[in-house]
Amino acid sequence: MTILVTGGAGFIGSNFILDWFARSDEPVLNIDKLTYAGNLQNLASVSARKEYFFFRLGIEETSKIARLLAAHSVRAIVNFAAESHVDRSISGPEPFFQTNVIGTLRLLEAAREYIESGEAPADFRFLHVSTDEVFGSLGPNAPAFRETNPFEPNSPYAASKAAADHTVRAYGETYGLPVLTTHCSNNYGPYQFPEKLIPLVILNAIGGKPLPIYGDGMQVRDWLHVSDHCSALRQVLAKGELGETYNIGGNSELPNLAVVQAICAVLDQVRPLRSGKSYAQQITFVRDRPGHDRRYAINASKIAKKLGWTPASNFTDGIRSTVDWYLGNPAWVSAVTSGEYRDWIARQYA
Known part of the structure; x- marks a missing residue:
């Protein structure tokens, strides 16, 4: 049998495929x-593996995807494909609705066919x-999001x-489609496109650039x-009950400022500045973005109780390994931080 992964060249999708092949020989269509x-x-x-197939397609291409499903006897679709950066959605919303709504609709139609x-x-x-952002923003002492929270997207x-x-x-x-949905909290790790907070801060720090933090930096994730x-x-x-949703969290609630300070502390150890100063001197507070949610928190007790899953990583070790990865992969960084990316960063944090 085979699984089909959409958005498999993105951050989470590619990590999922790499992780899948580390544990299985089951073929993957990306x-x-x-x-x-x-x-x-x-x-x-993994590109040379006989179990790996790549097709340059959008999830809105219903008929082509339906043919792939049948030709490869696909047993599952894992849908990562999405426009996902909040800042970009504020400056240009339409592509987000085209991909995330219409694209998902057409992918569902392919599955139904x-x-x-x-x-x-x-x-x-x-x-x-999916994401915990569908639940909106929490107050500082409010209970963490459960699967039953109403949607209040901002x-x-x-x-x-x-x-x-x-x-x-x-x-x-x-239609009786055998669907499952997950809501995850903020991801970090290798291969994340550096418009997101953690890789942006790592690369700006070692590049001697300002480390931009929205507002007062006390937004909690x-x-x-x-x-x-x-x-x-x-x-x-493997084990989820059809029709159910599951929250996935890291048990690591931190304000953005603390995350940036943690990155600076790791860099101070592994790549100290010649001046002897801390990278934290590069922290710069910039105007907050519109509609910036103050706090997200995930209650992941359902997936722990029903499926026996809990996170294995703690933030201290995870952020250290993430910094090490970006420092150890300059060719990857150089390839993804050219042209359009630089123009975007210049516009966003001017």
Whole structure:
């Protein structure tokens, strides 16, 4: 049998594929549109495997995907494909709704066509990977998000993901599609495109550039190492109850300022400045972004109780290994931080 991964050249998708092949020889079809954040270099170590297939496709290409599903006897779709950067959704919302809502709708249609053709295996599953941002913002002492929290998205990105989640659920209820949904907290780790906070700060720090922090830097996030996210998704795919949603968190609630300070502390140890000063001197506070959610927190007790999953990483070790990865992969960094990326950073943090 075979699984189909959408958005498999992106940050989480490529880590999932690498992790999958570290544990299995089951074939993987990777479909990715290869927009700015899709990078096939992430998968160079598995690209020659006979079990790996790549197709440059968007998830909106229903008929092509339906043919792939049938031709390869796909037993599961894992849907990572999404526009995911909040800042970009604020400056240009439409691509987020095209990909995250219309794209997910058409992918669901491909899955429905496959199932109704009678060619899908009886245990076929559609796993939709979503975000905790659909739940909105929490107060400082509010209980962490549970799966039953109402959706209250505050950014175009979060709104598009919430709409996609509702669509997935509707296809399960209306058409009986065997769907599963996960809501993860903020991921970090290798291969993350450096518009996101952690890789942006690492690369700006060693480049002698300002380390931009929105507002007062006290926005709280729950940080989840991507390897833990991948292990949770494997559990949901294997054992999750159809129609259910599962929250996936890292048990590492930290304000953004503390995350940046932690990165600076690691760099002070592993690549100290010649001046003897701390990288923290480069921290610069910039105007807060519109609609910036104050706090996210994940209650992951359901996946722990039902599926036996808990995160293996702690933030101290995870951020150290992440800094080491970016310092040890300058060629990858150079390839992804050219041209359009530099223009975006200049505009965003001017």
